[in-house]
Amino acid sequence: MAAPCYLGWDFSTQQLKVIAIDEQLRVIYEDNVHFDKDLPEFKTQGGVYIHSDRLTVTSPVLMWVKALDMILEKMKSSGFNFSQVRAMSGAGQQHGSVYWKKGSTQILKNASSELPLHQSLKGCFSVSNSPIWMDSSTASQCRALEKALGGAQHLASVTGSRAYERFTGNQIAKIYSQNPEVYKQTERISLVSSFAASLFLGAYAPIDYSDGSGMNLLQIWEKAWSKPCLDACAPGLEERLGCPVPSHSVLGPISPYYSQRYGFSPDCKIVAFTGDNPASLAGMRLQEGDIAISLGTSDTLFLWIQEPTPALEGHILCNPVDSQTYMALLCFKNGSLMRERIRDDCASGSWDEFSKALSSTAAGNSGNLGFYFDVMEITPEAVGIHRFNRDNQKVSRFPKEVEIRALIEGQFMAKRIHAEKLGYKVLPRTRILATGGASHNKKILQGL
Template identity: 65%
Template sequence: MWIKALDKLLTRMKSCGFDFSRVKALSGSGQQHGSVFWRKGAAQTLRSLDPDLDLSQNLQDSFSVQDSPVWMDSSCRPQCDALERAAGGALTLAQITGSRAYERFTGNQICKVFQTRPEEFKLTERISLVSSFAASLFLGRFAPIDLSDGCGMNLLDLSQSDWSELCLNACAPGLRPLLAAPVPSSSVLGPVCSYLVTRFGFSERCSVVAFTGDNPASLAGMRLKPGDIAVSLGTSDTVFLWLQFPRPALEGHVFINPVDPQHHMALLCFKNGSLARERVRDESGGSWSHFSSALTDTPLGNHGNIGFYFDVLEILPAAVGVHRFDAHNNKVSSFPAHTEVRALVEGQFLSKRLHAEKLGYTIVPGTRVLATGGASSNPQILQVLSDVFNAPVYTIDSSNSTCLGSAYRALHGLLAESGVSFSDAVKKGSEPKLAATPDPEAKQVYDEMLKRFAQLEDRVLLESRPQD
């Protein structure tokens, strides 16, 4: 399916008159945590692609596992448990690889294939991530996995920027040769293959820069800088962090930074985003104007009232239900409508700040919050975001941040060997727009409130756990 999609894309571009000869470099991204199992003999097939045939025709017999496991795979719990035991516990594994064991992570998928489909595993010549698989199609040979996307496998040792022997051995013996050595995300892997030159008119000098995962590519597209935080306010809310000194924990994910391998990025995901905001909007007046007025008419800190709004089981923390507390930490059944709105929005942003700080994020002078997603169009919501983080909030148009980030990374790849930084390589890109600045009283209010919020979150988590 993926190969046929690329066939169609390139064919349509050619028929529309796109001049491939003008492309100096290309990169790309793939959905994280997917895996592709190349069949023995695939390397030779890649080297000798027939330009008279589609890629899908050339490669139809090149895979030992026909249906690629992807991020929606939730069947690897036994393998996750075994990997955490082998590492000495979930926290130890997180400290090694940046994440505790997750079912969707590629190492656990590989382990399951090794254990349950041994004959297919024996026929495997190479295992790619979706990103390195796509890069291989442009290179005409197996592309290495980049360090950033490699962090989504539970196999990469962050401190060594290489595969962890402990994790490799726990997943499958002899796994290292099937993965080959990972490379920095800015690596130029080589020129495009002769197949693309002949069939589509690419220049022989067009460089292929390492492909990466969709989340790292999105960070590049948003042009985060050291100390920045990006908050995507959608159906689920996602937080991207640029970290210099991460603290991997049992929650969230830490990756090697795709634009600076000396630094890291972290990813936090919260399920209860816009849908929770829309529900409270409907119950508190029925319009965004009422919702916005409630935020304007209530004070910073909401008179000490704090709320947790988990309409569905949350990821961070793993809790469900609506939990309201007054200024004395007493649980209450309801808030007035205006108080409810502010409790929701403050609670969502306090949670993001709390869990970001747990991973090593620190607000410093010069910190920027980059906001995107549907709710970033609401000035009052952005004002609360700015106040809670005590930092200016900027808005960005990142509807195609993953694709844009891939293009930025291709440009950086051409310049990186000359010592040009990513930020200098993309400095001509459009700048984010200032949308909100923090209230002078915000720091004192929310620094104190965050301490209470952390204690109450622990209480909510305890109350949400099933009783024996």
Template identity: 65%
Template sequence: MSQDVTYLGFDISTQQLKAVVINDALRITHQSSVSFDLDLPEFRTHGGVYSHDDKLTVTAPPIMWIKAFDMILEKLKLDGLDFSSVAAISGAAQQHGSVYWKKGAEQILHTVLPNKFLHEQLQGCFSMRDSPVWMDSSTTSYCKTFERGVGGPIMLSQITGSRAYERFTASQIAKLHQTKPVVYNNTERISLVSSFAATLFLCHYAPIDLSDGSGMNLLDIHLKDWSDVCLEVCAPNLREKLGVPVPSSTVLGTIAPYFVDRYGFAETCKIIAFTGDNPASLAGTQLNKGDMAISLGTSDTVFLWLTEYRPSLDGHILCNPLTSKDFMALLCFKNGSFTRERIRDDCADGSWQLFSDLLDSTPRGNFGNIGMYFDMMEIVPPMIGDYRFNRNNELVQRFSKEVEVRALIEGQFLAKRVHAENVGFTIGSKSKIIATGGASANQAIVQVLSDVFNVPVYVLDFPNSACLGAALRAKHGLLGEEFGFHKMFEEPLKLHLSAKPAKDAAEIYGPMLLRYRILEDRIIRENDF
């Protein structure tokens, strides 16, 4: 392929739609974005979503996402992108959101006209106007029923890679079927946000890919197909509404004539299966076996490449988007930057510089003190509140400011390592951590991360890893899974070494990890979390 060939990747996050274009040398040539709140004010979303009065239900309108695609393609056109150079398109989207196409919608998709925007022509295509998204927590009772119907949370985790979660698609579908059966029966196809977006570029229903599909509590991640027992417990006639899942590197077909006529895409432009934002981030960070990516943001998220896994109630196991043989693990910790900011305000007068100075002023291991800090009910471990233990494992009321700061940071990273190991992650001699998110810029925090895991920590140059991963997957899809994703790179993406572990890191944190496990179990048991 010549150097003027390009690959286009999209990412529908909660608050915006992003696009990245890379050339055949994997260098970024164009990028653009559309903010749902700012650029599409007519939808009156806040943070890209509607938060309902019950404070549990959270939705977003799919027609807003469609209009965002209309806008971002126009922006890329104005930016000078030659759409005829695009050889393949793929995408990523916020995981767990679901879109409900009404009967007859695919026929409308087949007949869209290039002289009108897509959002003008697809207004009436949805049996449910607004889509539940990952922030929704209105399905607790359906989760409990679902777990019982399958044989318990461990059995569900064994089949699907996760116990039941409110935001997962199975409980959302069960809620729709039981509370709005007419709407459910009028639904022709159920898409994830990722396959919904791919559908737009094909103008016919796109299948759900295995990696995003394994975040639904419906896919048997071993058989790589929908689980009959999960489908039966969830809702009737569900298999036909979901379609057949496909490997994440699948070429779904060529781009629809609408985009050829309206924007000048080549008729040969291929659409590669879209996937979830977390699997796409695994690609965007070039994660490899034995590596870990950690995003330190509002919530802290850990991505792991696993060759095998242990069924666990910790986190989520997904099919790997880069190879159908392996898995990826996803661990999400709600208490991220907000908790760090609280301790910063309490101990360092709101100054990150003073916070870092306090952190650096205390030795590794913090004199044997361990802290666990949870402003809201955590996912893993399921705990809330602050817990401070001295070197004798006794609960204490207060730490000094410098001990408090180190107890917070060490405690957060001890938890991440404990629960990563719980799902089967093993640190190897060549393992590394790729850190992203706001706190990855704090050298003192990153140094503790490196010490606790006893591996070097690198920082990625380009922050939009999901969007970049989508563009990289577009090229990989053309080459085929058997080519090997990492073989595409003549040289790795630019990573900056941020921290190396201290020589005594294993000696100090090995015993602390054992203590942390014991203390965490004790708190959960004593408080009946």
């Protein structure tokens, strides 16, 4: 009998990925389908459609289903033994939403194993192109939601975030106001994560607490939908969303479709899928007091928090690992591109020179501090380069090595200040886990 294994899925913006691990957490199989390259018939760019207004950004739902068909066929061709899979779970890009047409639950449940799944489901979606996290077309819906809830701070206190254009509640409100007939035909609304779980379950999978707290709809304290938020977005919304569940819930056995078509064991369990950001916190095995920082094109901070204080900047989400605690998420646009620009200006484009400059200056930078925003920052909403000397006077320039340290210390100081505003407390046992491109530079990490 084959050794047990477990599958993890990632329905991300540009590709679908799968990984299989054994009971010792060793990777025994991985593969991916790249949407632009492997599914050219959908004509996406970067896995998405950017519409003519430049604000509306969507992805075709059937592309995600067809990618799943394709990756399972690749696994089958490679000789992968599906019968050894005991359970699976996964992640989806946060904030994307999928709209199931009335009657789709029966089609999903009774899909013929003779056909690829995308053929059975092609008529199941009332909205064929799903709004995703890159969409910023719902400014008026955001203003209306904040007004209905008594202001941005009150909305954040209830749902963990002020109104954001990509958040699902505002996307649903836009669909309802622009296409009430389409909304009327919709019997279920999934997030990308719960949609993906639904495909494997053969039934509508519930939204999990963590991904659900990125919708401007979930009361993060009670773990239930907020009636005022639902009412402000669309009528009859609660029945279309279903009941949210803890992120580690076992939802049930795999759909018979997969046993018949691919040879999965009927006992294979489907565990709730969650959003990509909560999945990162779980995957990095964060514990109470830990900080994870991704130093990429944008810098992202993940924090495990016991007693959060939701603010107008950043997000508080339910913790996917422990439903009694929370995770905070802070995103900073001016990450690696800003560091690379200062490297080019002050260190001849060399990371070695950049590191030497950091070594040649003392921690604290003799009181010189800078904040560097080439593009409009998310947290805080600011742009431009702002330098201050030891007397707190604004100055126009620093010597090159001072500039480099001012950049790094300013970036990390800002992260700590905004984290503490959300209720984060540095503990004696605090660990900082760094990932992303800049985490390879030891001198930058010393700034942490």
